[in-house]
Amino acid sequence: MKLGIVGATGVVGQEAWRLASEILGAKDLEVVGFASTARTTDDGKNIHALEESVEEIQSCDFVINAANADQAKWLSGKLGPNSFLVDNSSAFRMNEDIPLVVPEVNGHLLSDYSGKIVANPNCTAAILCVAMNALKPFGLKRAVVSTYQAASGAGLPGLEELKSQLRQWDSPVDTWNTEVFGEPLILNVLSHNSMARMDPDGEAFLYNDEEFKVVEESQKILDLKDLWISATCVRVPVIRAHAESVTVDLEKEVNLDTIQEAFAQAPGLKIVDEPLKRSFPSPQKAQDQDDVLVGRIRQDLLHKKTWHFFIAGDQLRKGAATNALQIVKVLRDRG
Amino acid sequence: MKLGIVGATGVVGQEAWRLASEILGAKDLEVVGFASTARTTDDGKNIHALEESVEEIQSCDFVINAANADQAKWLSGKLGPNSFLVDNSSAFRMNEDIPLVVPEVNGHLLSDYSGKIVANPNCTAAILCVAMNALKPFGLKRAVVSTYQAASGAGLPGLEELKSQLRQWDSPVDTWNTEVFGEPLILNVLSHNSMARMDPDGEAFLYNDEEFKVVEESQKILDLKDLWISATCVRVPVIRAHAESVTVDLEKEVNLDTIQEAFAQAPGLKIVDEPLKRSFPSPQKAQDQDDVLVGRIRQDLLHKKTWHFFIAGDQLRKGAATNALQIVKVLRDRG
Numbered sequence: 001m002k003l004g005i006v007g008a009t010g011v012v013g014q015e016a017w018r019l020a021s022e023i024l025g026a027k028d029l030e031v032v033g034f035a036s037t038a039r040t041t042d043d044g045k046n047i048h049a050l051e052e053s054v055e056e057i058q059s060c061d062f063v064i065n066a067a068n069a070d071q072a073k074w075l076s077g078k079l080g081p082n083s084f085l086v087d088n089s090s091a092f093r094m095n096e097d098i099p100l101v102v103p104e105v106n107g108h109l110l111s112d113y114s115g116k117i118v119a120n121p122n123c124t125a126a127i128l129c130v131a132m133n134a135l136k137p138f139g140l141k142r143a144v145v146s147t148y149q150a151a152s153g154a155g156l157p158g159l160e161e162l163k164s165q166l167r168q169w170d171s172p173v174d175t176w177n178t179e180v181f182g183e184p185l186i187l188n189v190l191s192h193n194s195m196a197r198m199d200p201d202g203e204a205f206l207y208n209d210e211e212f213k214v215v216e217e218s219q220k221i222l223d224l225k226d227l228w229i230s231a232t233c234v235r236v237p238v239i240r241a242h243a244e245s246v247t248v249d250l251e252k253e254v255n256l257d258t259i260q261e262a263f264a265q266a267p268g269l270k271i272v273d274e275p276l277k278r279s280f281p282s283p284q285k286a287q288d289q290d291d292v293l294v295g296r297i298r299q300d301l302l303h304k305k306t307w308h309f310f311i312a313g314d315q316l317r318k319g320a321a322t323n324a325l326q327i328v329k330v331l332r333d334r335g
Numbered sequence: 336m337k338l339g340i341v342g343a344t345g346v347v348g349q350e351a352w353r354l355a356s357e358i359l360g361a362k363d364l365e366v367v368g369f370a371s372t373a374r375t376t377d378d379g380k381n382i383h384a385l386e387e388s389v390e391e392i393q394s395c396d397f398v399i400n401a402a403n404a405d406q407a408k409w410l411s412g413k414l415g416p417n418s419f420l421v422d423n424s425s426a427f428r429m430n431e432d433i434p435l436v437v438p439e440v441n442g443h444l445l446s447d448y449s450g451k452i453v454a455n456p457n458c459t460a461a462i463l464c465v466a467m468n469a470l471k472p473f474g475l476k477r478a479v480v481s482t483y484q485a486a487s488g489a490g491l492p493g494l495e496e497l498k499s500q501l502r503q504w505d506s507p508v509d510t511w512n513t514e515v516f517g518e519p520l521i522l523n524v525l526s527h528n529s530m531a532r533m534d535p536d537g538e539a540f541l542y543n544d545e546e547f548k549v550v551e552e553s554q555k556i557l558d559l560k561d562l563w564i565s566a567t568c569v570r571v572p573v574i575r576a577h578a579e580s581v582t583v584d585l586e587k588e589v590n591l592d593t594i595q596e597a598f599a600q601a602p603g604l605k606i607v608d609e610p611l612k613r614s615f616p617s618p619q620k621a622q623d624q625d626d627v628l629v630g631r632i633r634q635d636l637l638h639k640k641t642w643h644f645f646i647a648g649d650q651l652r653k654g655a656a657t658n659a660l661q662i663v664k665v666l667r668d669r670g
Contacts, residue, residue, distance in 0.1 A: 144479045146481035146567075146580035148483070148571070166501070166505075166522075169501055170501075183617060183619065183620075184619060187501075187572065187573055187618075187619065188573060188619045189483045189571055189573060189578050189617060189618055189647075190615070190617055191613065191615040191630075191645065196610040199636075200636065204610075205610045205611055206591075206610060206631075206634070207633060208610075212636075215636060215637075228637050228638060229637075230582060230635050230636065230641070230643060232481075232580040232631065232643055232645060234483065234578075234580065236483070236524055236571050237522060237571075237572055238522055238523060239522050243524050243569075245481035245567040245569065245580075247565060247567075256539070256541075275539075275540045275541060276531055278526065278528065280525070280526040282518060282523050282524060282525055282526075283522075283523055283524055284518065284523045285518075295526075296526055296541075297541075298534075298542060299541070300565050301535065301542065301547075301550060301565065302564075302565070308567055310526065310567060310569075312524075
C-alpha cells in the first residue's frame with residue numbers, strides 16, 4: 001500500500017507521516033511526501049515537487065492532502081484510476097456528493113461510497129462532533145460553543161510566532177513578531193485569525209471562516225441539518241490541542257449517570273472529570289494522543305435538559321492527521 | 336477624607352491605592368493601608384498591622400476590603416460610627432440586606448441606602464454586567480458565558496506562578512512550580528481554580544465557586560432574579576484582564592444598529608469591533624483601563640433574537656479596585 005502525503009512539510013503533513021505506520025500498520029506501507037518544491041528533510045526523507053510528480057501521485061493508493069484548497073482541486077484531477085484522495089482542506093467539505101467523515105461518527109457513509117474523494121473536517125468541528133455524537137440519542141436541539149484554539153492550528157508560521165514571542169516575552173511588545181495573529185498571542189487571547197466571511201444576508205462580515213465551518217460541518221457530520229449551533233472561535237497561547245466549552249440543550253431529560261455512560265461508551269472519547277481533584281481536560285493533557293478528552297460534565301443549574309461540558313483534543317491528530325489516516329484505514333479495510 | 340485599604344499588599348489592594356487619587360481626586364485624600372503584619376513597602380508606604388489598628392480603622396471614612404471574607408466579617412464589627420465598608424470579598428454579596436453594586440448598572444441603590452456595608456462583585460460578574468445591562472431593554476431571557484480569565488485573578492501567588500513558568504517554559508515541565516493552578520498554566524488552559532462547591536441538590540460538586548458567583552451575582556446586580564444564566568470559568572495564561580464569550584437570547588427582535596447603539600451608549604463600555612481589520616477586544620487591549628471592551632457583536636446565524644459578543648475587562652480595575660473606588664465615590668458624593 002502506497003500513501004502519498006501532500007503538504008508533507010507542514011504541521012499536519014509531518015504529523016500524518018509520523019502516525020501513518022501506527023494507524024495503518026507498518027507492514028507493506030510505503031509513504032511518499034510531496035510539497036511545492038523538492039527537498040530532503042532534516043530527518044532524511046525525500047520530498048517530491050508536487051506539480052512535477054503526477055506519475056508518482058497516480059501510483060499512490062491513497063493521497064492525503066494536508067495542503068490547501070487549491071492543491072486539493074488540482075489533485076482531484078490527477079488521481080490514478082484506483083486511488084483515493086482524503087482531503088484535509090475545505091475544498092470539498094460542503095459538497096453534497098462528497099462525504100465529510102469522522103469515522104467514529106459517520107464512518108458508515110464510506111461502506112458503499114463509490115467516489116474517489118473523502119473530505120476530512122475542520123479540526124474544531126471534528127473534535128466537537130466526537131463528543132456531540134455521544135449525546136445524539138438524547139436529541140440535540142441546540143449547541144453553543146466557545147473555543148480555546150492552539151497556535152499550531154495556524155500552521156508552522158503560527159506556531160513559530162508564538163514560540164518567538166515566548167522567547168521575547170520580557171522585551172518590549174513592539175519588538176515582537178505579530179505577522180500571523182496581528183497582535184501578540186503570548187499572554188493574550190485573540191479572536192480566531194481566519195478571514196471574515198460575508199454573512200448570509202450579504203450585509204456584513206461578522207463571522208470568521210472558522211465559525212462558519214464549525215456550524216456547517218458539524219451539521220453535516222452529525223447529519224442534523226437543522227441543528228441550532230453557534231460558535232465563537234478564539235485563539236489562546238497554546239502550542240497544540242484545542243479546547244472547547246460546550247453547552248447543549250437536549251430534547252430528553254436524562255440524569256448525570258446516563259450522560260457519563262454515553263460519553264464513556266463513545267469511541268475516540270475519554271472522560272477526565274474529577275472535580276475534587278481539579279482534574280479536567282486541558283490542552284497539555286490532550287496533546288500527542290488520539291482521544292478527545294471530555295470533562296466538566298454537568299447539568300445546568302437552572303434547566304434540567306441543558307448540559308455543559310469541556311473538551312480538549314489534539315487538533316493535529318484527531319483534528320487532522322489521525323482522522324485522515326483513520327479514513328484511509330476504513331477505505332482500505334472495506335476492500 | 337480618609338480611605339483605608341485592607342489587604343493593601345495584594346494585587347487588588349495595590350491597584351486600589353494606585354488608582355485612589357485618580358478616581359476620588361487627590362484633594363484632601365488620605366490613604367492608609369492595612370495588612371496582616373506591619374511593614375514598609377518597597378515604595379515607602381507604611382502598612383499597619385490590621386488587628387492591632389482598630390483605632391486607625393475607626394478613623395477612616397471609607398474602608399475598602401481587598402482581603403478575604405474572614406477579614407470582611409471582622410472589619411464589619413470594627414467600623415467607626417460614620418464609616419463605610421466597601422467589601423471586595425464574597426462575605427456579604429448574597430446578603431439580601433446589602434447592595435451588590437456596579438455603579439453604572441445599579442448605583443441608584445446607594446442613593447437612599449442607610450447601611451454601612453456595600454458589596455463589590457466578583458470580577459467576572461462585574462465585567463459581564465456592564466455589558467449585559469446595555470441589553471436589558473430588549474429583554475434578557477438567557478445568557479451562556481464562557482470565560483478566559485487571567486492568572487492575577489488568583490492574586491499575587493497566581494501571577495508569580497505564571498511568570499515563573501514563563502521564565503522556565505523551555506525547561507522540563509516537572510521542574511515547574513504548579514502549586515496554585517495544579518498543572519502548568521503557561522501554554523495551557525485550565526478549569527478555574529476556585530473550590531468545587533456542592534450542587535444545590537447536595538449530590539455532587541460539579542460547579543466551581545466562580546461559576547456560582549457569576550450566576551448568582553449577575554442575577555442580583557441586574558435585578559433579574561430569574562435570569563437563566565450559565566457560566567464555564569476557565570483560566571488562560573494571561574497576566575491581567577479577563578475575557579468572556581457571551582451568548583444572549585433576547586425577548587425582542589432588534590437589528591445590529593440597535594444593539595451597537597445600546598453598547599455605545601452604555602457607561603463603562605467601549606466598542607472595539609472591526610472585523611475586516613481583525614480588531615476586537617483582547618486582554619492586552621483591556622488591561623490598565625477602566626472601560627470594559629466589547630466586540631464580535633453579531634446576530635446568531637440561525638435565530639434572530641440571539642446575539643453573541645466578546646468582552647475583555649481589567650479584572651483588577653473594573654473587576655475590583657476601580658469598581659470599589661467608584662462605589663466610594665458615589666457614597667461620598669451623595670453626602
